[in-house]
Amino acid sequence: MSRTTIHDIAKELNTSPSTVSKALNDHPSISAATKELIRTAAQNLNYRQNRLASSLRSGRTNIIGIVIPSSDIGFFGGVVHGIEKLARSNGYNMLLFQSHETGEYEVEGIETLLQTSVDGIIVSIAKDSPNLDHFYDVKKRKVPLILFDRVKEELNSPSVVIDDYKGAYMATEHLIQQGYSRIAHISGPQHVKIFNDRLCGYVDALKANNLPVDDDLIQYGRNSIESGRQSAERLLARNKDMDAIFAAVDFTALGALQYLKEAGIKMPEQIGMIGFGNESFSPYVTPSLSTIDQQPARMGEEAFTLFLEAMAQKSAGSTDVDILEAPKKIVLEPVLIVRESSVRKPQS
Amino acid sequence: MSRTTIHDIAKELNTSPSTVSKALNDHPSISAATKELIRTAAQNLNYRQNRLASSLRSGRTNIIGIVIPSSDIGFFGGVVHGIEKLARSNGYNMLLFQSHETGEYEVEGIETLLQTSVDGIIVSIAKDSPNLDHFYDVKKRKVPLILFDRVKEELNSPSVVIDDYKGAYMATEHLIQQGYSRIAHISGPQHVKIFNDRLCGYVDALKANNLPVDDDLIQYGRNSIESGRQSAERLLARNKDMDAIFAAVDFTALGALQYLKEAGIKMPEQIGMIGFGNESFSPYVTPSLSTIDQQPARMGEEAFTLFLEAMAQKSAGSTDVDILEAPKKIVLEPVLIVRESSVRKPQS
DNA sequence: TTGAAAGCGCTAACAC
DNA sequence: GTGTTAGCGCTTTCAA
Numbered sequence: 001m002s003r004t005t006i007h008d009i010a011k012e013l014n015t016s017p018s019t020v021s022k023a024l025n026d027h028p029s030i031s032a033a034t035k036e037l038i039r040t041a042a043q044n045l046n047y048r049q050n051r052l053a054s055s056l057r058s059g060r061t062n063i064i065g066i067v068i069p070s071s072d073i074g075f076f077g078g079v080v081h082g083i084e085k086l087a088r089s090n091g092y093n094m095l096l097f098q099s100h101e102t103g104e105y106e107v108e109g110i111e112t113l114l115q116t117s118v119d120g121i122i123v124s125i126a127k128d129s130p131n132l133d134h135f136y137d138v139k140k141r142k143v144p145l146i147l148f149d150r151v152k153e154e155l156n157s158p159s160v161v162i163d164d165y166k167g168a169y170m171a172t173e174h175l176i177q178q179g180y181s182r183i184a185h186i187s188g189p190q191h192v193k194i195f196n197d198r199l200c201g202y203v204d205a206l207k208a209n210n211l212p213v214d215d216d217l218i219q220y221g222r223n224s225i226e227s228g229r230q231s232a233e234r235l236l237a238r239n240k241d242m243d244a245i246f247a248a249v250d251f252t253a254l255g256a257l258q259y260l261k262e263a264g265i266k267m268p269e270q271i272g273m274i275g276f277g278n279e280s281f282s283p284y285v286t287p288s289l290s291t292i293d294q295q296p297a298r299m300g301e302e303a304f305t306l307f308l309e310a311m312a313q314k315s316a317g318s319t320d321v322d323i324l325e326a327p328k329k330i331v332l333e334p335v336l337i338v339r340e341s342s343v344r345k346p347q348s
Numbered sequence: 349m350s351r352t353t354i355h356d357i358a359k360e361l362n363t364s365p366s367t368v369s370k371a372l373n374d375h376p377s378i379s380a381a382t383k384e385l386i387r388t389a390a391q392n393l394n395y396r397q398n399r400l401a402s403s404l405r406s407g408r409t410n411i412i413g414i415v416i417p418s419s420d421i422g423f424f425g426g427v428v429h430g431i432e433k434l435a436r437s438n439g440y441n442m443l444l445f446q447s448h449e450t451g452e453y454e455v456e457g458i459e460t461l462l463q464t465s466v467d468g469i470i471v472s473i474a475k476d477s478p479n480l481d482h483f484y485d486v487k488k489r490k491v492p493l494i495l496f497d498r499v500k501e502e503l504n505s506p507s508v509v510i511d512d513y514k515g516a517y518m519a520t521e522h523l524i525q526q527g528y529s530r531i532a533h534i535s536g537p538q539h540v541k542i543f544n545d546r547l548c549g550y551v552d553a554l555k556a557n558n559l560p561v562d563d564d565l566i567q568y569g570r571n572s573i574e575s576g577r578q579s580a581e582r583l584l585a586r587n588k589d590m591d592a593i594f595a596a597v598d599f600t601a602l603g604a605l606q607y608l609k610e611a612g613i614k615m616p617e618q619i620g621m622i623g624f625g626n627e628s629f630s631p632y633v634t635p636s637l638s639t640i641d642q643q644p645a646r647m648g649e650e651a652f653t654l655f656l657e658a659m660a661q662k663s664a665g666s667t668d669v670d671i672l673e674a675p676k677k678i679v680l681e682p683v684l685i686v687r688e689s690s691v692r693k694p695q696s
Numbered sequence: 697t698t699g700a701a702a703g704c705g706c707t708a709a710c711a712c
Numbered sequence: 713g714t715g716t717t718a719g720c721g722c723t724t725t726c727a728a
Contacts, residue, residue, distance in 0.1 A: 003489070005721055016699045021723060029697060051463045052404040053721035056704050061400070072429070072628075077420055084446065093460055096444050098432065112441055115399045141351070254632060280420075284602060286634035353705055364715045369707060377713060401705035404720050 004047045013041055024049070055117065064307060065113035065121040067097045067106060069150075074280040075296050076124065079148065082300020083122065090308065092119070099126040110134040120144040120307045125152060127192055144310035148303045149294075150194070158306040160299050160330040164194045167292040167334030168201025171246050171274045174290070174336055176209050178344045180244035180272045184217040186231045186252045198248045198276065217242065221252050228255020236263065243271055244342075250275035250282050250291055257285060257341070273341040287340035295332050302330050352395045361389055372397070403465065412655060413461035413469040415445045415454060417498075422628040423644050424472065427496065430648020431470065438656065440467070447474040458482045468492040468655045473500060475540055492658035496651045497642075498542065506654040508647050508678040512542045515640040515682030516549025519594050519622045522638070522684055524557050526692045528592035528620045532565040534579045534600045546596045546624065565590065569600050576603020584611065592620035592690075598627040598639055605633060605689070621689040635688035643680050650678050 006020040013020075015034070023030045023038040041047075055061040064087060068076040080096065087094055095118060097109030106126045113121055114137065121138055123145065135155050138145045147159040175183050185202045188195035199218070206213050216238050221227035231252060235242055236259075247253035253275030257267065265271055267287050275282060278293040306328060354368040361368075363382070371378045371386040389395075403409040412435060416424040428444065435442055443466060445457030454474045461469055462485065469486055471493065483503050486493045495507040523531050533550045536543035547566070554561050564586050569575035579600060583590055584607075595601035601623030605615065613619055615635050623630060626641040654676060 003721095007721080017721085018700075018723075019698055021721095022698090025723085031697060034697085048459070049463050050404075050465065050721050051460075052400055052409070052465055053704090054723075056398075056400040056404055056706090057721080057723045059704080071419055072425055077425075081420070093443070093445075093464075095441070097441075111396075112399075115397050116441075117398065117400055258632075281629040281632050284606075284629050284633045351705095355705080365705090366707075366716080367714055369705095370714090373707085379713060382713080398705050401720090402707075404722090405705080405707045407720080 003050070004042075004045045005050070006047075008045060009038060009041050009047060012045065013037060059117075061117050061119055062091055063093050063095050063116065063118045064304070065095045065097070065109075065116070065118040067099055067109045067113070067121065067123045069101045069124060069126055070098050071096070075149075075277055075294055078296025079124070079300040079303070082297035083304045084300075085297075086301050086304040090304075099129075101127045103128055103130040107134045110138060114138065114141060114143065118143070120146065120310065122146045122148065122303050122307060124148050125150040127189065142314070144307055144314065146303050146306045146310065148299055150192070156327055158310060158327045158329070160302040160306065160332065161194075162294045162299070162332040162334050164197035164334075165201040165204075167276060167294075168198035168246070168248070169205045170201075170334060170336050171276065171290075171292050172202045172205035173209070174338065175244045175246060175272055175274060175342060176205070176211070178244075178268075178272060178342055180344070181211055182214075182217070182239065182242045183211070183244040183246060184219070184235045184239065184242050186219045186221050186228060186235075186245060186247040186256065188221060188223055188248050188252075190220065195248055202246055214239075223249050223251050225251050225255040225258070228252030228257075229259040230255075232256035232259040236260070236265075245271065245273050247273070247275045250277040250279040250289060253289055253291070254279075254281065254285060257287075257289065261286075268341055268344055272344060278337055283339065290339045290342035291337050293335040293337050295335060299332060302332070306330070351398070352390075352393045353398070354395075356393060357386060357389050357395060360393065361385060407465075409465050409467055410440050411443050411464065411466045412440050412652070413443045413445070413457075413464070413466040415447055415457045415461070415469065415471045417449045417472060417474055418446050419444070423497075423625055423642055426644025427472070427648040427651070430645035431652045432648075433645075434649050434652040438652075447477075449475045451476055451478040455482045458486060462486065462489060462491065466491070468494065468658065470494045470496065470651050470655060472496050473498040475537065490662070492655055492662065494651050494654045494658065496647055498540065504675055506658060506675045506677070508650040508654065508680065509542075510642045510647070510680040510682050512545035512682075513549040513552075515624060515642075516546035516594070516596070517553045518549075518682060518684050519624065519638075519640050520550045520553035521557070522686070523592045523594060523620055523622060523690060524553065524559070526592075526616075526620060526690055528692070529559055530562075530565065530587065530590045531559070531592040531594060532567070532583045532587065532590050534567045534569050534576060534583075534593060534595040534604060536569060536571055536596050536600075538568065543596055550594055562587075571597050571599050573599050573603040573606070576600030576605075577607040578603075580604035580607040584608070584613075590619065593622075595621070595623045598623035598625040598630050598637060601637055601639070602627075602629065602633060605635075605637065609634075616689055616692055620692060626685055631687065638687045638690035639685050641683040641685050643683065647680060650680070654678070 006017045009020045010017045020038055023035045071077050099106035106129055145157045147157050151159045151161055187199045190196050203213050219231035221231045245256055267273055275289050275291040278291045282289040282291050354365045357368045358365045368386050371383045419425050447454035454477055493505045495505050499507045499509055535547045538544050551561050567579035569579045593604055615621055623637050623639040626639045630637040630639050
């Protein structure tokens with residue numbers, strides 16, 4: 001009636017549970033013959049390992065915990081996809097938590113992950129994460145902690161990010177090369193590092209091309225479509241000569257796009273537009289949105305690889321390696337994606 | 349150094365592990381005073397429950413397994429969101445698997461879920477799921493199985509779906525009311541029930557309005573944007589008088605939209621368009637896409653509620669209830685969302 | 697190459 | 713109201 005155990009198999013074959021366990025785990029000390037015998041018996045009896053028991057005993061769950069702001073955001077969906085692919089082929093499963101950008105849920109997620117004894121945790125930190133205590137907790141428990149995209153240097157953990165500064169620089173320079181010169185920027189909350197980096201990239205690209213940096217051309221929004229609309233409205237009201245917008249996220253770019261379209265402004269002719277993030281809707285809006293791709297799948301794969309390395313180090317028994325060597329930081333190259341919104345037609 | 353256990357707390361307070369366990373679980377037979385004592389001690393010692401041990405002993409994991417085709421599809425993302433909200437507030441966590449529409453991954457996911465002793469499993473079946481053995485396995489183990497959207501009657505499990513027939517009927521009738529009469533349909537694989545239902549709804553709406561059903565106006569695609577483009581191309585080549593398209597999924601609607609736009613056809617004036625699914629991109633394409641909303645979050649909540657009911661029944665000890673009463677089937681109402689692509693301007 | 701024994705950390709009868 | 717005992721199903725020394 002109830003689940004078959006290794007005891008049942010042992011009884012059936014007049015052998016011992018420990019032998020069965022070893023055989024099923026392909027332990028070298030068991031003869032090929034008995035392995036075969038035990039495996040077929042397991043099959044016949046419909047045996048399925050109890051991972052709870054196995055994990056409790058061995059101390060390994062083969063589960064990796066993921067905490068992201070939201071899987072609705074295309075970028076995070078892509079990262080999870082990348083992690084999943086590698087995890088699956090390495091025999092790991094994922095336990096996924098969404099913080100919904102609130103610290104409270106983030107803490108809750110980390111707590112549950114720790115209770116579940118996951119083998120490692122991969123995180124992109126929530127925007128309003130109140131403090132980092134829960135992450136220090138993870139480190140105290142010696143559970144490998146890997147960060148991506150939304151990183152905190154203080155945590156001193158392996159991490160993978162893209163070069164936000166460079167991406168913003170590329171986006172801005174692309175607009176300049178297309179002949180735009182009064183280029184506005186819609187940024188995000190400045191306490192989030194990536195937005196500050198993108199702002200710097202924008203500013204430096206202007207300077208490098210001998211264009212003035214004008215505070216009136218810079219808006220600080222939240223990351224919503226609505227916020228993008230409002231920013232575009234304000235920018236337009238204040239700058240009659242504005243001829244392009246670089247938005248720090250595709251969502252605000254979309255909002256701006258909508259507003260300008262409704263205002264009867266032709267893109268890319270009158271105003272050029274480029275976003276950041278290559279969201280799933282970006283190819284399908286009109287005009288299709290130029291943007292910076294962050295290579296999410298790649299980022300996920302790198303993050304998982306970092307985790308694997310941390311595990312290897314851990315089982316190599318090296319105590320407190322982190323004191324000896326700085327944690328690995330992987331910086332991915334952003335990729336410029338040119339679509340309709342930023343390609344100025346040849347002047348007539 | 350290593351994790352604090354209830355033994356450590358017991359030792360600290362000169363009491364027994366079982367008392368500590370009961371106190372921490374708020375068992376009624378423990379006095380308020382000792383509970384308080386134990387709780388603060390737990391806090392001080394930085395105690396964290398080992399869920400593996402707890403689950404192994406109690407037989408409950410408080411984890412619910414989810415298997416969906418892909419969380420990239422907006423609809424499934426929404427359902428997961430709905431499940432998560434309710435699960436969280438009921439003390440459950442989710443273990444999420446994506447089948448990527450392949451039976452192999454689906455089987456693998458179910459297998460792992462069973463090994464992990466999840467308390468229940470909520471599934472939307474993959475398109476090419478080869479057979480249903482893995483689901484019968486779940487039922488055999490008496491693990492509550494809940495289906496949503498992609499359902500199989502044979503499994504005789506509680507389920508929640510929307511009324512696909514009705515949604516398709518509403519979509520088609522909406523086009524008719526807008527004055528379109530040569531309405532094409534881009535369907536999907538007919539062995540998937542929802543596509544067949546939608547096709548029937550389309551056909552019946554035409555008939556009910558005394559419009560002929562023309563095989564030349566029906567295409568059977570896959571669910572990709574590319575497939576939508578091809579379908580639109582074929583439809584247009586074969587039917588010069590076609591004046592509207594109802595696509596069984598937003599993805600094919602989008603493909604058709606792109607093709608028609610490139611062909612210089614004005615929507616909604618020359619050809620009206622409506623999709624199904626209310627994907628995240630649908631409001632942002634040009635023209636914005638009318639569609640049928642499937643209430644994904646609602647569906648997720650209903651599915652989890654069904655799971656809770658199944659658990660209650662199970663613990664009520666009713667052996668083989670399923671023989672006594674038919675499994676509950678919840679049918680959600682589709683919602684018509686009218687946007688630009690289907691609203692015919694007043695004739696000039 | 698196989699088996700016996702111990703125990704991972706917890707919960708749940710049952711006795712006190 | 714509290715403590716004793718047993719054991720969930722597995723892995724892992726260690727001895728044979």
